[in-house]
Amino acid sequence: xxxxxxxxxxxxxxxxxxxxxxxxxxxxxxxxxxxxxxxxxxxxxxxxxxxxxxxxxxxxxxxxxxxxxxxxxxxxxxxxxxxxxxxxxxxxxxxxxxxxxxxxxxxxxxxxxxxxxxxxxxxxxxxxxxxxxxxxxxxxxxxxxxxxxxxxxxxxxxxxxxxxxxxxxxxxxxxxxxxxxxxxxxxxxxxxxxxxxxxxxxxxxxxxxxxxxxxxxxxxxxxxxxxxxxxxxxxxxxxx
Numbered sequence: 001x002x003x004x005x006x007x008x009x010x011x012x013x014x015x016x017x018x019x020x021x022x023x024x025x026x027x028x029x030x031x032x033x034x035x036x037x038x039x040x041x042x043x044x045x046x047x048x049x050x051x052x053x054x055x056x057x058x059x060x061x062x063x064x065x066x067x068x069x070x071x072x073x074x075x076x077x078x079x080x081x082x083x084x085x086x087x088x089x090x091x092x093x094x095x096x097x098x099x100x101x102x103x104x105x106x107x108x109x110x111x112x113x114x115x116x117x118x119x120x121x122x123x124x125x126x127x128x129x130x131x132x133x134x135x136x137x138x139x140x141x142x143x144x145x146x147x148x149x150x151x152x153x154x155x156x157x158x159x160x161x162x163x164x165x166x167x168x169x170x171x172x173x174x175x176x177x178x179x180x181x182x183x184x185x186x187x188x189x190x191x192x193x194x195x196x197x198x199x200x201x202x203x204x205x206x207x208x209x210x211x212x213x214x215x216x217x218x219x220x221x222x223x224x225x226x227x228x229x230x231x232x233x234x235x236x237x238x239x240x
Contacts, residue, residue: 022062025053029063033072033083034169035142040085040177044073070166072173084173088223091174095218098167099211101160102148106194106210108155113201117154121195124150128191145172147191171217178221190216 029049032038049060064081067073075081086094109117128143145168152164190213197206 021055022059022066025049025055025059025063026066028053029067030072030169031142033067034145034172035138036172036176037138038083040083040173042083044081044083046080070169072166072169084170085177086170086174088178091178091221091223092218094167094170094174095214098148098164098171098214101163101167102152102210102214103207105152105155105157105160105164106198107203107207108157109151110198110201110203110206113199114154115199118195118199120154121147121150121191121198125191125195141172144191145169151194175217175221178223 029038029044044064046057046060046064049064050057053060064073064075068075068081072084073081074084109121124143124147128140128147131137131140131143148168149161149165152161155161190209194206194209194213197209
């Protein structure tokens with residue numbers, strides 16, 4: 001039987017991210033999914049990730065197990081772990097869940113109209129605009145999704161905030177899989193207006209706009225489209 005090639009020299013102490021345990025490995029994998037460096041359907045081999053992160057197989061296994069539970073990674077017996085590749089039905093269910101949950105979190109923020117919360121949302125927007133002006137699209141995407149997570153956190157409901165965090169990550173996979181460029185362009189639309197409505201305490205307008213915003217992202221997708229998959233370990237996890 002032909003032995004699998006060992007990945008030697010691709011990652012080293014100069015370009016390897018700082019990873020100490022399973023939690024760090026999980027954080028890096030989660031971030032790579034949210035900011036769309038990891039493509040849906042990518043095979044995540046333990047050997048490649050051990051080299052990429054410089055930690056043992058046990059830590060990688062724990063991180064992958066958590067991502068599997070969160071439906072961001074799928075495991076197939078005898079085949080291994082893969083980044084989840086949602087189909088059209090699952091994608092629509094994710095968006096429906098987001099509309100339902102984020103209507104509630106947006107309502108809570110708008111009803112409170114807390115100046116401190118509004119300031120945090122505005123800071124998120126300002127940082128995202130700076131990144132976009134510098135051409136750092138991936139980093140800006142991360143903050144675009146983070147806006148929705150932040151809105152949920154500011155609602156004061158930790159359970160809903162965690163659900164939004166996971167749904168935003170799954171949305172990133174869906175957008176990456178079905179329509180990368182158009183979908184990415186629309187992630188930050190309406191955020192300024194949402195903040196304005198929340199600051200004014202206009203609950204009805206804020207909730208309506210959040211619903212429209214999420215549905216607009218969904219409508220930009222082409223569910224018959226599938227993008228090719230490739231795993232460039234250095235490109236995904238390497239540091240400069």
